[in-house]
Amino acid sequence: MQKTETSLPRKSPEELGISSEKVIGFLDALQERGLEAHGFMLLRHGHVAVEGWWDPYAPELPHMLFSLSKSFTSTAIGMAVHEGLLTLDDPVVSYFPEDLPSEVSENLAAMKIRHLLMMGTGHDKDTTDALHDAEDGNWAKAFLALPVPHEPGTHFLYNTGATYMLSAILQKASGQRLLDYLQSRLFEPLGILGPTWETCPRGIHTGGYGLSVTTEDIAKFGQLYLQKGVWHGKRLIEEDWIEEATGKQISNGDGGDSDWAQGYGYQFWRCRHGVYRGDGAFGQFCIVLPEQDAVVAITAGTGDLQGVLNCVWEHLLDAFLPEPVQEDERLSELQERLAKLRLDMPGFEPRSDMEARIGGKIYDLEENRFSLQSFRIDFGEDSACLTFEKEEGDEIITLGRQSWAMGQSPVFGGRDTRTASSFTWKAPDQLLLSIRGVETPFCITMEVRFGEEDIKIDHKFNVSFEADEDRPIVGKAAR
The missing domain is CATH 3.40.710.10 (DD-peptidase/beta-lactamase superfamily)
Structure with missing residues (x-):
């Protein structure tokens, strides 16, 4: 240093x-x-x-x-x-x-x-x-x-x-x-x-x-x-x-x-x-x-x-x-x-044909404890832009394609803190997102499964004061 x-x-x-x-x-x-x-x-x-x-x-x-x-x-x-x-x-x-x-x-x-x-x-x-x-x-x-x-x-x-x-x-x-x-x-x-x-x-x-x-x-x-x-x-x-x-x-x-x-x-x-x-x-x-x-x-x-x-x-x-x-x-x-100390982000497949179908698509989410109203992800060559709509405004996070992308987000603790985020494809229809609050102990991993017109988001924190298990967030493509 x-x-x-x-x-x-x-x-x-x-x-x-x-x-x-x-x-x-x-x-x-x-x-x-x-x-x-x-x-x-x-x-x-x-x-x-x-x-x-x-x-x-x-x-x-x-x-x-x-x-x-x-x-x-x-x-x-x-x-x-x-x-x-x-x-x-x-x-x-x-x-x-x-x-x-x-x-x-x-x-x-x-x-x-x-x-x-x-x-x-x-x-x-x-x-x-x-x-x-x-x-x-x-x-x-x-x-x-x-x-x-x-x-x-x-x-x-x-x-x-x-x-x-x-x-x-x-x-x-x-x-x-x-x-x-x-x-x-x-x-x-x-x-x-x-x-x-x-x-x-x-x-x-x-x-x-x-x-x-x-x-x-x-x-x-x-x-x-x-x-x-x-x-x-x-x-x-x-x-x-x-x-x-x-x-x-x-x-x-x-x-x-x-x-x-x-x-x-x-x-x-x-x-x-x-x-x-x-x-x-x-x-x-x-x-x-x-x-x-x-x-x-x-x-x-x-x-x-x-x-x-x-x-x-x-x-x-x-x-x-x-x-x-x-x-x-x-x-x-x-x-x-x-x-060489590092915390590796999950790495499976860097790309999926699913990106062309779901990129930019808005999914309306059912009621959840994070108060997220909709999900959208836009893919670029080396990164993706994740957007969660909330009542108080959009929460936008840049994700690196199997690499850490640095940014800021209020997702940890309710105030803007630095984040490091990445994504990879666990299966052709399963997107894995990792978001680390690098000024906090917390990392949230989201496994997003895409159906024909529906979405299911399983999520888990590495550490938490609350129970480990949480109900998945589900939603449907906006009409």
């Missing part, structure tokens, strides 16, 4: 005492286990040793972090504590006097900022759905209206709504939105350019998810924590905060082989092997290995997060050597592997 003044310094794996063979083993394990990675960076002693992106993903593209956003929100709270804007023992209710229920329960009154941080609010289920369902868009009020059956601090429950409340409290305490607060304090010093963060209907950043940055930005964040909060000689985060935030604040299980049962800090997970991490849905990782003086940053699109961590433990833990390597005979092989 092109290096800039904001990039991390680079050295070879040999110089940093990292075994190329072990890293190759890690890449092989991801592939063998079907774990879809998008970006990977391995740092040691403050330098990037290994980096790779699976085409069509690229180093300059931001990636949705999902719950890895929580660790950034926690960092903002730590900074605000140091600045005297708030304390961890402040009652949550003290920040929202206008949004309190008519009766404040004893447990709600006892809930403090530290309880939000450690996921020990006392709730018995994640509050996120209740926040999203709030008709007036007042998420804080919806959070405070929920029952709190457990004494705060005694019961771990992963609760994304709690992190939203941290964002809302920070905005009240500082007068700045979360993203703006972190801009001069964290993002600018680290050289993190153009971060974006989703907001609630009232304009408060979501806190527990919604941040998008690049893989290298994740690596910088992990390196800052590894360096105990100091960046280029300037302290950005207090060391005692880092110790507290990444240490075990509450029990979340009885250990064992699960890296979700080793204890929880302040929006950081404890791991086996003396490691801690921030992570997000579908494989977004910032893994800090203090004993090895190393950081692993991963962006991905997989539902098997434990599988990714197992690959790190099984292959990368043993990759760190006590001294630089004089000569690694597999280094050139590793460099070649990294240069």
Whole structure:
């Protein structure tokens, strides 16, 4: 990738005492286990040793972090504590006097900022759905209206709504939105350019998810924590905060082989092997290995997060050597592997005689969960133009003929994000479309079967929060 003044310094794996063979083993394990990675960076002693992106993903593209956003929100709270804007023992209710229920329960009154941080609010289920369902868009009020059956601090429950409340409290305490607060304090010093963060209907950043940055930005964040909060000689985060935030604040299980049962800090997970991490849905990782003086940053699109961590433990833990390597005979092989990383689009037959009959034809679609009203595809020599009609306007996607065509679409997340799309013919009457949101974990595959005058579209996401199975979309040629 092109290096800039904001990039991390680079050295070879040999110089940093990292075994190329072990890293190759890690890449092989991801592939063998079907774990879809998008970006990977391995740092040691403050330098990037290994980096790779699976085409069509690229180093300059931001990636949705999902719950890895929580660790950034926690960092903002730590900074605000140091600045005297708030304390961890402040009652949550003290920040929202206008949004309190008519009766404040004893447990709600006892809930403090530290309880939000450690996921020990006392709730018995994640509050996120209740926040999203709030008709007036007042998420804080919806959070405070929920029952709190457990004494705060005694019961771990992963609760994304709690992190939203941290964002809302920070905005009240500082007068700045979360993203703006972190801009001069964290993002600018680290050289993190153009971060974006989703907001609630009232304009408060979501806190527990919604941040998008690049893989290298994740690596910088992990390196800052590894360096105990100091960046280029300037302290950005207090060391005692880092110790507290990444240490075990509450029990979340009885250990064992699960890296979700080793204890929880302040929006950081404890791991086996003396490691801690921030992570997000579908494989977004910032893994800090203090004993090895190393950081692993991963962006991905997989539902098997434990599988990714197992690959790190099984292959990368043993990759760190006590001294630089004089000569690694597999280094050139590793460099070649990294240069050729890619996610292949499906490839069957590049063309079909069906193109002449269906090209430009409009098919009216029956009611479906995507609110698509019609389907049309126009074929060119090396590409095709897919058009879905929707009530709010046409959605047009350019597809490469067995190659990735780059574009933009709101198909992933409701706002325009970069896409890479392709098509191939699985059979003379079966068109296979692949659309990747390359700033997201998501890829949708559509298998389109053409009859005499009808159409059937089977569709599947690589990863999703919803059920795997979905009803096909059907339609008929417009008359």
